[in-house]
Amino acid sequence: MVGPAVAQEAAAQAQPQPGPEEAVGGTVPGAALGTTSDADFWRQIRRGVSGVSQQTHQAGGRLIQSSGDNWRAVRNGPVSRYGVWLLIGAVALLAVFFALRGRIRIEHGPAGTTIERFAPIERVAHWLTAGSFVILAITGLNLLYGRYVLPPVIGKEAFAAITLAGKWAHNWVAFAFMVGLVMIFVLWVVHNIPSRVDLKWFAQGGGLFSKGVHPPARKFNGGQKIVFWATILGGASLSLSGWALLDPFTTTMFADTFAALNLVGFSLPTDLSPMDEQQLAQIWHTVVALVMIGIILAHIYIGSIGMEGAFAAMGSGQVDLNWAREHHSLWVDEVLEKERDRQHGHAQPAE
Ligand code: HEM
Structure with a gap:
């Protein structure tokens, strides 16, 4: 995009540099760019050519970068607008689902006996990830939308604080959040490898849409595997782009990713300036976060009010045996087989 201007600048710099005393009308003030005319000089600034200014900031010595305007328009325009629709859409879908299906009950009624579903370490990992995600989601949404909603209600000062x-x-x-993410990956990845059982589970809609349908599942069903991989991949992507925002102008993640994608047929720009990297990181971070919040809203619904008996799995770690058999x-x-083997194994030495 800035190629010709950069070439022009390089050519100008290759010229013998007149000293300030030699500067005549039409040459650049201070003669930093040799014989470049005033018009060319200002044009280069307007085009965002790096190094035109003497300042050596990490952002690359640019005085004006128009892509900043585009970035702001995309962030405050479509990203914010579609984000609201996505979140309202997710809540509306869940409300319709609740109205039509109601709370999914334990059809055979509670058995009264329980079985351990999640060990304490698994629950610590879950609540560390969940608690931090909820804080990140609320504070992140405030950064995107707070200014439109809160100042009229609580005042500018309180909003700023x-x-x-x-x-x-x-x-x-x-x-x-990152620590929780690594923990749940290590603890649960073996239970989340896709399998043929999941296809049958999906074919029956997971039994979510009709009573009396209970497709078999191992520790995690197909829907839960989607939540798991969305959490891991979305969470990793949020972490990396968030890292780029926390430590600005130090990464080239987008240029590197685009270069890799170009190898498989894309034609994405790879000559990204440090500021372009930041702007892309911000947009990507926001889009991934909004999609993840939508998915997690559905997850929170089904793990709490949407399904009788589900919350206990992450609460006490013990679930009702009939709930476990149905889902x-x-x-x-x-x-139960492992339990039998264990008891058998323990019993053997005594025999
Ligand atoms: C804050 C409210 C939340 C509640 C009430 C909740 C509830 C639950 C429950 C009950 C389970 C176990 C389901 C079962 O036994 O089969 C579970 C699993 C899980 N949770 Fe959450 N959760 C919450 C938030 C989150 C968040 C924010 C994340 C990730 C960012 C998350 C990620 C997971 C994952 C990956 C699993 C395993 C797969 C699955 O069951 O879908 N949870 N959650």
Whole structure:
């Protein structure tokens, strides 16, 4: 985009540089660019050519960068607008689902006996990820939308104080989220490898849409595997782009990613300036966060009011045996078989 201007600048710099005393009408003030005319000089500034200014900031010595205007228009325009529709759409869909299907009950009624679903370490990992995600989501949404909603209600001063605290929390809580993410990946990845059982689960809509339908599942069903991989991949992408925003002008993630994508047929720009990198990181971070919040709203719904007996899995770690048989029959068989083997193994030495 700036190629010709850069070439022009390089050519200008190759010229013998007149000293300030030799500067005549039409040459650049201070003669920094040799015989470049005033018009060319200002044009280069307007085009955002790096190095025109003497300042050596990491952003690359640009005085004007028009892509900043485009970035702001995209952030405050389509990204914010479609983000609102996405979140309202997710809540509306869940409300319609609740109105039509109601709370999914344990059809055979509670058995009264329980089975351990998640060990304490798994629950710590889940709540670390979940708690930090909720804080990040609320403080992040405030950064995007707060200014439109809160100042008229609580006043500018209070909004400024809340947003400053929220920004600080957002920066630091991000690390707790990353730790939680690594923990749930390590603990659950083996249970989330896609399998043929998932196809059958999806074919029956997971039994979510009709009573009396309970497709078999192991520890995690097909829908949960989607939530798992969305959390891991979306979370990793949020972490990386968030890192780029926390430590500005130090990464070339987008240029590197675009170069890799170009190898498989894309033709994306790879001569990105440090400022372009920041702007892309901000847009990507926001889009991924909004999509993830939409998915997690559905997850929170089904893990709490949407399904009788589900919350206990992450609350006490113990679930009702009938709930487990209805939603994770193959997993129950595996656990009971292991339990039998264990008892058998313990009993053997005594025999
Ligand atoms: C804040 C409210 C939340 C509630 C009430 C909640 C509830 C639950 C429950 C009950 C389970 C176990 C389901 C089962 O036994 O089969 C679960 C699993 C899980 N949760 Fe959450 N959760 C919440 C937030 C989150 C957040 C924010 C994330 C990620 C950013 C998350 C990621 C996961 C993952 C990956 C699983 C395993 C896969 C799955 O069950 O879908 N949860 N959650």
